[in-house]
Amino acid sequence: MSVGGPRYRWIILGIATFAQAASAFFVQGIGAMGIHLQRDLNLSTSQLGLLLSAAQLVPLIGLLVAGELLDRYNERWVVGVGACVVAAGLSMGSMAPGYLSLLLVLLIVGAGYSTVQPGGSKSVASWFGASQRGFAMGVRQAGLPLGGALSAALLPFLAETFGWRVTLVAGGLVALLGAGVFMGLYRQPPTPPVLHDRPPHASLTSRLGARLRMLRQPSMVKIMLSGTTLISVQSGVLVLTVLYLHDTTSVGAGSAALILVAAQVAGVAGRICLAAWSDRGADRHPTVMACMAAVIAGMTALMTPAGQSPLVACLLFTWLGFFGFGWYGPWVAYVAESAPPAKTGFALGLAMAVNQIAVILAPPALGLLTDLTGSFTPAWGLLSAMTAVALTATARAERLSTGRKRRHETASL
Template sequence: MTNGPQHQPSMTNLSRSRAIDRDGLAGATRPAGRYRWVVLGVATFTQAASGFFVQGIGAMSVHLERDLGLSTTQLGLLLSASQLIPLIGLLVAGELLDRYNERWVVGVGAGIVAVSLLAGSAVPGYAGLLLVLLLVGAGYSTVQPGGSKSVASWFETSQRGLAMGVRQAGVPLGGVVAAAALPLLAGAAGWRATLVAGGLVALLGAIAFMGLYRRPPIATLIPPAAPPPPPAAPAPPSPFRERLRMLREPSMVRSLVSGTSLVSVHSGIGVLAVLHLHEAASVRAEQAALVLVAAQAAGVAGRVFLAAWSDRVRSGRYTSVLICLAAVTVAMAALMTPAGRSPLAACLLLVWLGFFGIGWYGPWVAYVAESAPPGRTGFALGLAMAVTQIAIVLVPTVLGLLKDLTHSFVPAWGLLTAMTAVALAVTARRRR
């Protein structure tokens, strides 16, 4: 047992650790060397690879409706199925990320995505495809928050927005490749072949992350902060209840309101863009899929540019999110006018929606990470993503049902427009 002066070094290290944790990301203030760019690259690739197949479902909408005899509602259910388990899985993943190395949490999740898709290529029909996508969502639950935490821990505040934007560009980046490749593969070899392709791509992502990811070296030099002493109250609240108190924090409220509306827009682009161009604007299915490719590419650019810009906005990182809300509201309102039936105007509006309606995620996730309580970055990311996941599950099916019942895209775009307008008004006022 040691005491006196021999105990001072550990207390000094503990104080340094807590000082770093005040930024919300232990070890993030002094990232080591150039390896952080390797971490950023592999996290981005794994994100793109794990979401590759699901991001391509919207581009294959015409093929899936024809080959499986689906309605727009059933097509929306496919997207909803892939996002159902993450409602709970993201919370579990956030807890695991605060306890264990991201290398294994993310790698195993990406591996589950790969195995599910490869095995799913043998399932019969629509019901089997729904089951496969449920399993894919279970694996993907760890990839999204895990990759975000891994990148955030390697980059200091002045570069974190750019890094998170590049990393979050993995989702639309995978969508760009999927929207270009999967419809061609489905037309040539059938929809089952697209599951094999998606499984192989996800497997590459799992292998790359487990093989290349390392924790920041500073994490090995400074011990984690010790837990605070127990309160004097006889019946302290459970740790889980303490963490759920984050839901009352103003920054988390802003994150959830804006994130829910904008993630709904992203879902709407995925399920409606190709069908809107094909049916409302009389664009051929192949050309409509290419427009979705362009919208996804705009989303890649948006996630990087908007996040990098948020690093330098004096009024705060959330300003970028407010601008996205405003830009998306205007574009979707225009889709409900005669401009939405013009092939050229509709294409331009959807690319605009891609830049802001997909690009918003870069600055948003950086804002969530930096607003997290000390030592709770993983759980805060998982919590925010789990709550917004409710919209990801419900919105594709609701939009498809609205379109099937009304035989028009106007109610669907109108619902999304109203959501973003309300979110803009509420969060801008709360921010002031």
Template structure:
């Protein structure tokens, strides 16, 4: 029966990729969307933020539901919400309607991220949990790779509305597959809730835990980097290094592919690190600082060098999530894995919402990408210093 866990892992990874397929492709469609809808870079960033607004609260609700009910139905229903909203959005008349559609997509996606992580964590023990989490979390950039390869061509041939319909069909497939295949581990008993009067206090205590503070600090910083890579890569390559739009989209595919490899390799590496799983996250923070700093030098204006730097940023700036989410799951109190994951991811949402439009606005106001990369670099360095000091104090 335990061989079935690899099937669970495959299904959870596929559903993650299918649910995030359209949203992950917005960055690759940036040039097409700006042209067809007459958008600024800040408005393009706002599209990415719109799908992440509802999860600010939705992730907490989803986490609570996951601790009470079977994740099979919670995830499946959420993916169906994504599919229906994208299908309806294919008839959206313009930018404002598209923003509304993406808000609803975010509500559905709130269940997929913590639910998939909880389902994988429940099937794998600590010796393989990092690898399993890394493979599962690779679903998001894997969806990005496929979206970056397909959606720009689809938008060029049939218009941007056709991309929403395609995204809805892919999300629906992910929902159906997960609900048909997933089952809980046979030895897993239904979660036991603490007494109602104790729940609020337990949540507040969780926020004060040293491990949760490190999770929140590093997650906020690194998810901002991920957002920057998503919204700026194609535009940077096209405007700064004079790479053609189609070539820039292919480089973005390679960047997402590096993120897939990073999530798996870095998470597997964290299973074997004597210094602890969180040290892998700190390593990623150092690596992205080096990469973004290089982008701000003359080296970043060379097409070949910029391509390599974005692949580097993809590996570490997207790959960090594998060991991070495994550490978050293992740090959760017994019976509260769903809520702990939802809480950590909900706090991340603040950065996910703010980063794309802020970075886009910085670029619009200064007509340069340097302030955006500089802001992300400073954030990462400050967080690295604070989180690294806390890790040293706790003996990591």
């Protein structure tokens, strides 16, 4: 397989997926370590949620910066340097004296992590055509739950055996390996695709105006509605699953972590299968809407008495893993294809930055709601209601968009 040849795209897909999994290894594993962190650092559920949000705070701005850099520079260095920052931050975190210091270190980790998501997505979009882009994007986005599944399996063991500081060192080494692999093997496609065009020179004012106009596009409205609600569900599953199983269904900490692993493995399968399914249609967004409906059904079932059964809860979290994590594959492909010419990197960064608002707010809010009520039901109910409202609004926007398109086609005949 020649470097830079058409078949090299599968190598690109592999290293982009590996870099995503490696960078997400520790960040996605914080929820699985919840019991150990609460014990060792004497944390409440809301403090644990804030710890999960700390690594996601800087990307609120960092994703926009990363998107702009990706439209101007080679993904190889933007992603690689970002993964190195993740590794350096986690290594520093192993020396943090306590909770507040760990929060500050995770802010640094978030700065590096900002480049990996949009950078890996753009590299895959650049190498794959529309007929395979959904499947390829789904495989690449499977790196997030894959890294989470591996960390959920390994980090609780490391934390129990060696302490939480060793888990940060392990996360830093994995991130460094991901950076080295991506920088060593990534190459740009042999022919510049439309998605990889360099933006034309323009004034700062005109560039800012073009960015703001992007927010008014109907496709971007659907992207933001579906993305923010489903990423909230994903955050809720990550931070609350182990605690719910331990407190409500009396499952042991080790077994609860394994169920979270199963949910994230289901998410890996979901991102690939659902994205491949989206390749079959003319529009990828109905696949995302189907995920929203499935999430509502799963959350509603979790709030019934049957949801307190260990077996039923395990099946429901696996269901929520498949759809509550799997939506991201077709969603990212939809974002890439909806982007204006020469603005793919910024569109990905913008959409992911909007998601970051929910990523930051959801874990501590859900944790605080659980602490105040002494029950997980209000948290599941809030997520279900948010998703239902977003699904209704998105479906209405879809109908209006379809109606306008048909009227336009009729008028042009």
